[in-house]
Amino acid sequence: MSVSTPPTTSHFTERLTLHYDPGLKRNRFNQVANAIAAFFAALAVVPLFLVLIYVLIQGGQLLSLRLLTELPPAPGLEGGGIGNAILGTIVVTLIASLIAIPVGVGGGVYLSEYAQDGWFSKFVRFGNDVLAGVPSIICGVFIYSLIVTTRLFFDQSFSAMAGGIALSVLMLPTVIKTTYEGLLLVPQEMRMGAYGVGASRFVTITQITLPAAFTPIATGVVLGIARAAGETAPLIFTALFSPFWPEGLFNPIATMSVLIFNFAIMPYEAQNELAWAASFVLVIMILGANLLARWISSATRA
Amino acid sequence: MAAQRYRSLTAVKPSLNAGAETRAQIRWNVHADRHYSCMRSATPIDAFTLRRRPPQEKLFDIGFRQLTLVLAASVGIVLLAIFLTVFSGAREAMATFGLKFLTTSAWDPVNEQYGALIAIYGTLVTAILSLLIAVPIGLGTAIFITEDLIPSRLRGLIGLLVELLAAIPSVVLGLWAIFVMEPAIRPFLSLLHTTLGWTPFFSTAPQGPGTAPAILILVVMVLPIITAISRDALNQVPIELRQGAYGVGTTRWGAIFNVILPAAVSSIMGGVMLSLGRAMGETMAVTMIIGNSLNFSVSLLAPGNTIASMLANQFGEADGIQVSALMYAAVVLMILTFVVNVLAQWIVRRLSLRY
Numbered sequence: 001m002s003v004s005t006p007p008t009t010s011h012f013t014e015r016l017t018l019h020y021d022p023g024l025k026r027n028r029f030n031q032v033a034n035a036i037a038a039f040f041a042a043l044a045v046v047p048l049f050l051v052l053i054y055v056l057i058q059g060g061q062l063l064s065l066r067l068l069t070e071l072p073p074a075p076g077l078e079g080g081g082i083g084n085a086i087l088g089t090i091v092v093t094l095i096a097s098l099i100a101i102p103v104g105v106g107g108g109v110y111l112s113e114y115a116q117d118g119w120f121s122k123f124v125r126f127g128n129d130v131l132a133g134v135p136s137i138i139c140g141v142f143i144y145s146l147i148v149t150t151r152l153f154f155d156q157s158f159s160a161m162a163g164g165i166a167l168s169v170l171m172l173p174t175v176i177k178t179t180y181e182g183l184l185l186v187p188q189e190m191r192m193g194a195y196g197v198g199a200s201r202f203v204t205i206t207q208i209t210l211p212a213a214f215t216p217i218a219t220g221v222v223l224g225i226a227r228a229a230g231e232t233a234p235l236i237f238t239a240l241f242s243p244f245w246p247e248g249l250f251n252p253i254a255t256m257s258v259l260i261f262n263f264a265i266m267p268y269e270a271q272n273e274l275a276w277a278a279s280f281v282l283v284i285m286i287l288g289a290n291l292l293a294r295w296i297s298s299a300t301r302a
Numbered sequence: 303m304a305a306q307r308y309r310s311l312t313a314v315k316p317s318l319n320a321g322a323e324t325r326a327q328i329r330w331n332v333h334a335d336r337h338y339s340c341m342r343s344a345t346p347i348d349a350f351t352l353r354r355r356p357p358q359e360k361l362f363d364i365g366f367r368q369l370t371l372v373l374a375a376s377v378g379i380v381l382l383a384i385f386l387t388v389f390s391g392a393r394e395a396m397a398t399f400g401l402k403f404l405t406t407s408a409w410d411p412v413n414e415q416y417g418a419l420i421a422i423y424g425t426l427v428t429a430i431l432s433l434l435i436a437v438p439i440g441l442g443t444a445i446f447i448t449e450d451l452i453p454s455r456l457r458g459l460i461g462l463l464v465e466l467l468a469a470i471p472s473v474v475l476g477l478w479a480i481f482v483m484e485p486a487i488r489p490f491l492s493l494l495h496t497t498l499g500w501t502p503f504f505s506t507a508p509q510g511p512g513t514a515p516a517i518l519i520l521v522v523m524v525l526p527i528i529t530a531i532s533r534d535a536l537n538q539v540p541i542e543l544r545q546g547a548y549g550v551g552t553t554r555w556g557a558i559f560n561v562i563l564p565a566a567v568s569s570i571m572g573g574v575m576l577s578l579g580r581a582m583g584e585t586m587a588v589t590m591i592i593g594n595s596l597n598f599s600v601s602l603l604a605p606g607n608t609i610a611s612m613l614a615n616q617f618g619e620a621d622g623i624q625v626s627a628l629m630y631a632a633v634v635l636m637i638l639t640f641v642v643n644v645l646a647q648w649i650v651r652r653l654s655l656r657y
Contacts, residue, residue, distance in 0.1 A: 026553050026556065027553065029553075029555060030553050030554055030555050033554075033555040033558075034451060034554075034555075036442060037442045037443070037445050037446040037449075037451070038446055038451070039442075040438065040439045040440075040441075040442030040443050040446065041442065041443040041446040041447065041460055043439055043443075044439055044440065044443040044460075044464050044467075044525055044526075044529060045460060045463045045464065045467075047467060047522045047525075048463050048464070048466060048467040048470070050478075050482070050483075051467075051470055051474065051475065051478050051522075054478055054481075054482050055474060055478070058481075102373075103373050103376055104373075106369060106370045106372075106373030106374070107370065107373045107374035107376065107377060108374075109370045110367075110370035110371050110373065110374035111374055113370075114367055114370060114371070115374070121374075123378060124374050124375070124377050124378060126647075127377045127378045127381045128377050129643065129647060130381060130640060130643060130644070131377055131380065131381050133576070133579050133580075133583075133639055133640070133642075133643035134381075134384060134583070134636065134639065135582070135583025135584070135585065135610055135635060135636075135639055136583065136585060137583065137585040137610045137613050137614055137632075137635075138384065138388065138583070138632055138635065138636055139384070140613075140617075141387075141388060141391075141613060141617065141628075141629065141632050142383070142384045142387050142388060144617065145387045145388070145391050145629075146383070146387055169380055169384075172376075172377065172380065173377070176374075176377065200355065200359060200363045201363050201366070201367065202362060202363045202366045202367075205366075223469075226469060227469070229471075230469075230470075230471025230472070230473070230474070231471070232471070232472070232473040232585070232586045233472075233585035233586055233610070233614060236614055236617075236618060237617050237618040240618075257471060257473045257586075260473045260474065260476075260477055261473050261476070261586060261589075261590065264473075264476065264477045264480055264481075264590060265480075265590065272481070275477055276477070279473075279474045279477055279478075282471060282474060283470060283471070283474055286469050286470070286471060287466060287469060287470075290465075290466060290469045294462075
């Protein structure tokens with residue numbers, strides 16, 4: 001081991017090297033990198049503002065009671081509203097939620113509370129991730145072949161029901177995953193306590209574990225519903241579109257997302273305007289749901 | 303016997319009195335739960351909670367268990383059904399066109415000649431190029447909001463805004479792309495054409511919808527995913543690594559590039575692969591802006607096509623073997639996204655650093 005002689009610098013310069021020197025190469029590099037990161041962050045936020053501003057301006061100025069309650073006009077005509085599409089979006093999303101939430105919560109309960117760490121639970125979790133990655137248009141193709149072409153429901157081809165089922169396939173992985181992860185966060189002591197006072201498995205899960213995990217599950221479910229409400233691809237050829245008021249669950253139904261798609265590519269001014277208006281309503285609904293989800297998770301955490 | 307049963311219950315989790323205050327502790331407890339889930343579940347506790355109960359209660363409890371089992375199995379059933387349905391729909395086209403389908407670009411409903419090369423090429427090019435743009439921006443944003451460069455409230459706000467961007471439906475982004483973005487960027491695309499027009503990639507004049515606007519709207523769509531996953535990955539890097547790096551005298555970006563990014567690279571790569579799958583399967587915004595051309599063009603400024611947009615456009619009106627050909631294209635898309643997603647999971651699991 002060699003003993004190095006102390007550097008022959010004065011006390012003053014030695015102190016100086018400990019000071020921050022902005023001219024150093026590494027410090028200049030740091031400044032540049034900071035600036036680049038800040039620029040990228042700004043770049044990432046800009047599209048949200050641009051989209052929101054345009055949707056709010058273009059769609060907001062059309063907002064009126066007539067818009068929310070009337071039917072869309074025939075091509076070439078002025079006026080009209082998107083009342084049927086708003087109702088349709090609510091109906092289809094409701095169908096999807098009524099299917100996906102019970103199935104998803106049940107599946108999540110099984111994975112978290114019952115499953116042994118065997119091949120089955122591994123397979124379900126893997127399958128859940130794969131299902132979450134299946135493109136939404138494929139869900140549409142799947143339901144189209146399974147329900148629409150086979151005329152499964154009362155000999156009806158395109159129907160609100162088919163659209164709702166297609167959306168439920170999309171929602172399912174989100175609900176399962178959030179339920180599973182939410183239940184894992186419930187302290188083991190709560191289950192033990194419930195078993196200790198003589199509760200059965202079923203009572204423990206429904207009375208203790210699920211309520212304790214309500215916040216994360218509700219957050220995930222609201223986010224899943226919001227995502228489903230904005231989906232278009234699975235609806236184009238399952239729920240199709242209808243210029244009329246909904247005629248029951250087993251007939252084609254108008255939804256806002258399909259209305260935007262159909263009307264955006266029409267060469268008529270009135271239709272394009274309705275597309276913007278529908279975007280406005282849809283974006284407000286979805287952002288509202290997102291903020292609601294955030295509020296749920298923050299309000300109960302405190 | 304009873305003592306043994308009691309021990310098996312209390313041994314389920316060792317940290318019965320662990321106060322899980324910190325995030326790390328919570329995460330650890332989650333991990334422990336997962337680890338001990340084999341002990342917690344099934345027979346021992348069932349035998350304990352179900353002994354000396356009326357038969358109908360026992361039946362109810364076991365019935366609930368079986369019900370949740372069936373519901374969990376529904377994931378597998380749905381997945382299997384999707385694969386089977388799409389495969390069986392594609393069988394006719396597979397028999398007729400074989401693997402030639404993947405390498406020919408004819409899409410001719412009149413003569414019933416189908417090849418998906420344009421759509422496959424478009425799917426891959428739009429997805430990969432959009433990621434090439436989105437990954438640096440998303441990663442930069444993630445670093446910016448995990449470092450302490452600005453007050454934490456502001457950082458939280460940027461994170462929230464980026465996540466809200468992910469919530470905007472793709473059809474709204476498509477509408478915005480048609481009426482706002484595409485006219486706004488056309489001068490830049492024209493400039494690209496006039497300056498770089500000698501390369502095949504910019505050889506056509508931009509005229510409305512095309513591959514380049516589609517790539518840009520895909521960037522907007524995958525950016526929140528990449529940012530969110532990278533942010534989580536960076537947040538999970540133990541503080542000790544950063545302290546160690548600063549302790550040996552490195553700068554902020556020295557620590558980021560040499561310590562923090564390498565420690566988080568597996569999750570980030572997994573997130574990138576996931577967004578690649580999302581970008582390939584993305585339908586609406588791309589359909590509305592890509593132009594849905596049936597002619598092959600290398601130029602990014604010309605209209606193109608992707609598998610997803612081809613499905614969205616033609617599936618409703620197709621009949622006969624065209625449906626089958628579209629199903630075949632759907633199979634290709636499904637295999638592509640499946641491989642990418644499985645690869646993503648594999649990367650996260652296998653490449654994660656043990657620190």
